[in-house]
Amino acid sequence: MLNLVNGQLFRLRDKIFLSFPFLQRIAIFFAVFGPATITAMADNDASGVATYSIAGAKLGYPILFVLLVITPLLAITQEMGVRLTVITKKGLGDLIRENFGVRTSFLIFTSLLFANLATITVDLTAIKTASSLLNLPTFPFILVMLITIVFFVIKGGYKLTQNIMLISSLFYLTYVFSAFRAKPDWNLALSNLFVPHSIQFNGEYLRNFLFIGLGVIGTTITPWGQFFISSFAFDKKIAASRIKFAQIETYVGAFLTNFFSFFMVVATAATLFVNGIPLATGEQAALAIKPFAGEMAGVLFAVGILNAGFMGVVIVSLSTAYAFSEFFGLSGSLDRSFTQNRGFYIIFLFQLAVAAIISLFPQASLFKLAVTAQVINAIMLPLVFKYLIHFTSSKNIMGNFVNSDFKRRFAKIATVIIIAASIAAILSAILGG
Amino acid sequence: MYYFSELYRRKVETEGGYYVGRLVDIVFLQEDTPKITRILVQNGQKNILSIPLSAVRKINHEITINKSFNFSPALPNEITIAKHLLDKQIIDLIGNKIVRVNDVLIQNNPFFYVSGIDISLRGIARRLGVCFIPDFLNNFFKLNLALKLLSWGDIQNLELATGFVKLRKREEKLSRLRTEDLADYLEKTNIKNAGKFLKSFDDKKAAEIIADLNLNYQSALFMDFKPETASKFLSLIDPDEAVDVLYALPFKRREQIISLLSEEKRQELEYLMSFTTTPVGNLMTSQYLAVSSNQTAKDVIGKIKRDTVDYSFLAAIYVLNDEKQLVGVFSPHELLLQNPETPVFKFMIQNPIVAHLSTPVEIIVKKLLKYRISSIPIVGKNKKMLGIVTIDDISDFVLNHVGWL
Numbered sequence: 048m049l050n051l052v053n054g055q056l057f058r059l060r061d062k063i064f065l066s067f068p069f070l071q072r073i074a075i076f077f078a079v080f081g082p083a084t085i086t087a088m089a090d091n092d093a094s095g096v097a098t099y100s101i102a103g104a105k106l107g108y109p110i111l112f113v114l115l116v117i118t119p120l121l122a123i124t125q126e127m128g129v130r131l132t133v134i135t136k137k138g139l140g141d142l143i144r145e146n147f148g149v150r151t152s153f154l155i156f157t158s159l160l161f162a163n164l165a166t167i168t169v170d171l172t173a174i175k176t177a178s179s180l181l182n183l184p185t186f187p188f189i190l191v192m193l194i195t196i197v198f199f200v201i202k203g204g205y206k207l208t209q210n211i212m213l214i215s216s217l218f219y220l221t222y223v224f225s226a227f228r229a230k231p232d233w234n235l236a237l238s239n240l241f242v243p244h245s246i247q248f249n250g251e252y253l254r255n256f257l258f259i260g261l262g263v264i265g266t267t268i269t270p271w272g273q274f275f276i277s278s279f280a281f282d283k284k285i286a287a288s289r290i291k292f293a294q295i296e297t298y299v300g301a302f303l304t305n306f307f308s309f310f311m312v313v314a315t316a317a318t319l320f321v322n323g324i325p326l327a328t329g330e331q332a333a334l335a336i337k338p339f340a341g342e343m344a345g346v347l348f349a350v351g352i353l354n355a356g357f358m359g360v361v362i363v364s365l366s367t368a369y370a371f372s373e374f375f376g377l378s379g380s381l382d383r384s385f386t387q388n389r390g391f392y393i394i395f396l397f398q399l400a401v402a403a404i405i406s407l408f409p410q411a412s413l414f415k416l417a418v419t420a421q422v423i424n425a426i427m428l429p430l431v432f433k434y435l436i437h438f439t440s441s442k443n444i445m446g447n448f449v450n451s452d453f454k455r456r457f458a459k460i461a462t463v464i465i466i467a468a469s470i471a472a473i474l475s476a477i478l479g480g
Numbered sequence: 481m482y483y484f485s486e487l488y489r490r491k492v493e494t495e496g497g498y499y500v501g502r503l504v505d506i507v508f509l510q511e512d513t514p515k516i517t518r519i520l521v522q523n524g525q526k527n528i529l530s531i532p533l534s535a536v537r538k539i540n541h542e543i544t545i546n547k548s549f550n551f552s553p554a555l556p557n558e559i560t561i562a563k564h565l566l567d568k569q570i571i572d573l574i575g576n577k578i579v580r581v582n583d584v585l586i587q588n589n590p591f592f593y594v595s596g597i598d599i600s601l602r603g604i605a606r607r608l609g610v611c612f613i614p615d616f617l618n619n620f621f622k623l624n625l626a627l628k629l630l631s632w633g634d635i636q637n638l639e640l641a642t643g644f645v646k647l648r649k650r651e652e653k654l655s656r657l658r659t660e661d662l663a664d665y666l667e668k669t670n671i672k673n674a675g676k677f678l679k680s681f682d683d684k685k686a687a688e689i690i691a692d693l694n695l696n697y698q699s700a701l702f703m704d705f706k707p708e709t710a711s712k713f714l715s716l717i718d719p720d721e722a723v724d725v726l727y728a729l730p731f732k733r734r735e736q737i738i739s740l741l742s743e744e745k746r747q748e749l750e751y752l753m754s755f756t757t758t759p760v761g762n763l764m765t766s767q768y769l770a771v772s773s774n775q776t777a778k779d780v781i782g783k784i785k786r787d788t789v790d791y792s793f794l795a796a797i798y799v800l801n802d803e804k805q806l807v808g809v810f811s812p813h814e815l816l817l818q819n820p821e822t823p824v825f826k827f828m829i830q831n832p833i834v835a836h837l838s839t840p841v842e843i844i845v846k847k848l849l850k851y852r853i854s855s856i857p858i859v860g861k862n863k864k865m866l867g868i869v870t871i872d873d874i875s876d877f878v879l880n881h882v883g884w885l
Contacts, residue, residue, distance in 0.1 A: 149567070150607070150608060
């Protein structure tokens with residue numbers, strides 16, 4: 048019944064994973080890293096691309112500081128998730144349900160559903176943005192994409208998955224090349240990684256920095272990503288003796304995610320921020336890759352954001368449906384018919400329907416919603432971290448693989464900072480708005 | 481029958497009304513019969529008190545315990561509901577995740593034991609305190625959110641310490657909770673509540689429970705049902721049981737229900753009803769004890785104590801497989817000679833003597849005398865057990881037919 052372990056999400060990941068050896072050079076390079084690469088790719092969905100672009104365009108290089116700080120946090124929390132699963136042979140959702148019961152599970156699942164709905168909505172508005180960049184009619188385009196998504200999840204072509212991942216990596220690479228060709232002030236970019244400077248830190252800038260910074264945290268370290276990586280590790284059936292490799296992989300993955308994010312921010316900062324261009328439309332966002340793509344920038348951005356949006360919708364909506372099954376232990380394999388897996392399908396389709404309706408409103412713009420959605424994700428993070436830290440610090444659960452003092456303290460302090468930043472952002476939104 | 485979620489955090493008081501604490505866990509033996517031994521109560525100072533089940537007086541709005549009792553020590557093979565069972569993942573034989581333990585069922589008759597596991601959405605709703613939601617969805621959206629229960633017998637109880645609840649059989653073959661247990665429970669409630677209780681199951685399961693009720697209760701239930709409901713369940717239960725039920729109903733009611741059955745079903749039942757006019761059909765009784773081959777001697781003895789109170793005759797115990805085919809027989813004497821843990825298949829006699837509905841009564845008499853048995857099972861097509869003819873039942877026939885008596 049609930050044969051989710053072999054379910055579609057895992058098959059999808061396996062396909063993604065398996066597909067790498069068939070790709071060209073870059074892909075072969077990625078294949079070595081396995082799960083880490085997948086997470087890196089999945090983390091940079093369309094809402095991620097939009098958030099980093101906004102961060103670069105609106106705040107310039109100083110936001111790179113946040114990126115540097117959250118890279119170890121991402122690495123540590125992802126590593127906790129992998130270690131937790133390798134040792135306990137259970138997912139994060141499983142452990143929460145088994146140790147804290149139905150009510151807590153319900154609370155966390157509801158928050159996850161809400162945060163994921165926000166992310167999926169943004170990914171769908173990215174598809175909408177792509178349609179307007181390509182001059183295609185919005186409503187039919189989104190409808191066709193939704194049908195494609197459902198079809199993809201159910202039938203999931205091996206070749207197609209492979210191509211989607213290829214397009215993603217190529218798309219992210221265009222930012223790397225663009226960043227170089229835009230000739231940014233590298234000194235400024237690199238020094239801002241460590242200390243934010245060379246900008247007038249007035250009240251409004253700081254308020255934006257707080258809010259967008261929180262959004263950057265939320266899109267880099269996602270609540271769904273915590274569930275995703277722990278289920279991924281479960282599926283790979285990594286032996287406890289080989290945990291070192293898995294740990295190194297998560298560190299590499301964290302680095303890779305933020306490697307791409309770094310160049311996205313630099314590329315947008317060097318093109319939009321430096322020239323004082325606000326970011327509100329797809330055309331403007333495409334300017335960031337113009338140094339590399341030239342006149343093709345608009346089309347390339349449209350295809351890239353469409354692809355990233357598609358991937359985001361598929362993975363995030365499946366990860367909610369999967370977490371639902373983990374928490375509530377209801378049947379949840381796509382191999383089974385509708386009646387046997389109602390819960391799984393209802394959650395999956397419900398998210399798509401709600402997100403589609405919201406994204407179809409004319410006011411719903413990718414660049415208006417992206418940061419807000421990611422702030423919602425960031426606000427939810429401490430809740431997930433609380434349980435992640437609790438389990439990985441418990442000698443009963445982890446035995447000899449319990450957290451080191453450094454990791455536990457680092458994660459705890461980060462959690463407190465995120466809570467404080469969330470409260471500050473909410474307050475400033477209320478008072479300042 | 482109780483759900484663990486109903487007892488969890490219930491107030492515990494002594495007989496004088498002195499507050500002891502709240503129930504936080506229930507301890508039971510990790511055995512085939514998971515007898516409950518202790519309850520764990522958390523007092524105001526957050527200490528856990530271990531109170532033996534024998535000290536529990538009654539369970540009402542509060543759990544009342546004796547004024548004085550000894551705290552009982554832990555036994556080596558004890559595990560607890562909240563720690564080892566509740567919320568755990570149920571996995572099948574090859575380790576696939578299936579469902580979660582959403583709630584635990586506790587049977588209080590004849591003693592307190594863990595009888596099964598609720599794996600349905602209703603269990604979650606019950607624990608969130610929103611039972612009305614599944615009822616609402618059932619009534620207004622016609623979603624069939626049925627109660628799904630798993631029997632203790634389907635679980636490998638020795639695996640519980642590993643943190644998973646592992647199944648004994650392939651998932652498709654699960655019997656779920658024994659319908660007999662549910663039937664027992666039902667027989668203690670009034671007819672109106674029974675209807676409500678049955679509604680929380682899907683039709684097939686409800687029909688199985690109805691089939692396990694005693695005939696008096698069955699006929700009362702079929703009198704209370706709407707005619708449409710009655711005919712629906714009648715076509716779902718085994719035809720021979722359906723015939724029994726029909727004969728227990730007043731003529732008018734019987735005709736009314738039959739008229740609502742599908743053409744095919746009506747013919748089938750009328751065909752079976754015609755057997756009651758064959759000599760063997762007339763003599764046959766359905767009052768026999770059937771067990772399954774992997775039950776232990778102890779299980780069977782328990783079953784005799786529970787199920788055969790109103791039997792007029794018990795000379796043999798029949799062993800049926802899942803398809804209700806007769807696979808063995810043994811006498812109460814053989815049963816009593818066994819070790820409690822010996823499974824039935826080790827001591828049952830295979831290939832029992834049988835007769836058919838079409839067998840002339842004379843042959844049946846001869847067989848009973850020749851093999852010196854007191855009852856003979858009547859089997860239908862595919863060795864399916866229909867009933868038994870006992871020596872009691874044929875004594876009148878013998879008296880009438882043997883001239884020199």
